[in-house]
Amino acid sequence: MLPENFTAVVSRNECWRGEAASEPYEAGWAREAIFFVRALKEPVGPTTTAWIEVSPDGMRWLREGTEFPMPDKRDGVAMARLAHFGNWLRVAAHFDDGAECTVLVTLHLKA
């Protein structure tokens, strides 16, 4: 049987500002994951850094260690590769006052 893989859209056309994060996603069956974050509109304000978070329960979140710059232009795409994450995953970012980015966040999982 072919190994399972799945593409999840966890944030679509969401305008991120202030403290932002994707909805929690359970991926415990997968051995590897890639988050892609695409800017659907021209980002406003200074480019910020996003990071990956993991969780023991889907409610309490810790930084996994992976960071990446958010896309700095419309249709720019950023990504983060993950190989050891337990079950719960999300992307988080902080935007300064007045800054925002409308995102499409997709999570690509492979068993």
Add this chain to the structure above:
Amino acid sequence: MKIQAPNPPDTLTEAMRLALLRADPALSRFDPLPRILSFDDFSRGHCGWSQLVGNYEDDLDTMLPGYAQHTSAMLSTLGHWDAGSHGGMGSSYALKVATRPVPGARNVAIKRHTFRKRGPIRFEMYFTFKPEASELKLSETDVRSVGFLFDLQGGDKDSHDDRVMPHLRFLNALDGQHLQKWQYKRETERIIPIGTDNKTISHYHLASENWLDLPGGSQRLCYNEVPTKVNWTYLCFDFDLESMTALGLRCNDRSFDLSGFDSIRIPAMKNLWCMLNFALFAETDVAKRAFLYVDSICISGDF
């Protein structure tokens, strides 16, 4: 309820079919009609249960807000902070449909088929629901509802050419009131053109308004005693694609009279012939995520 096949098989054939079904540990807990369209146990992936995405044209901003909130369903072991993974009935995994933590938020998973013959179809599943266990309280009124719907349209040469959408939900609670009853829906929201090419329209058929109580539809389900204990519940819905009418609803030990039930009916759409879609949804009543878990689904027909 029992559905008669148009050409009933002989007794021996039916006895053999039942013997094979009942000897199969995966299928034995279902009562499928003669032809199984799909059997999903979620230890083999999402089995085609994808996100219900709203219609759009040119710009995602044209998507109706009800659809914009939807996210992808996931595979879950029902891992809980206090007791670890609960697991499913026959494997570690269940399909999970999770809302956002906003009162009234909703999420929908959908499986899209078409049909070969207009006849009886049966939708069976084992499901459960819980709110996110973010409080050390029973939280029994935090999930507003869980439910399902079909989205159907006849063949392009058929005389019955409405788009027909039977909806049923178990209204667990509303505004903090523990109501525990089955409801159905006959009206969708206004049909809205999307974009400028006159090719796409959209309507939000899952809005909070216009749900009707199913006569005799009160039912107290097993919720258990903390937010992290779950019990699987059986559901069976029968629908006839020929007459486009519902034939029966069973949930655990209860069988409900659907003589007062009807579906949402709207004019046929030009791209949806023979459509046979199935959808599952969850709604939260409070600022806490609601989770619909589905252990397994068997969809069968008589054709």
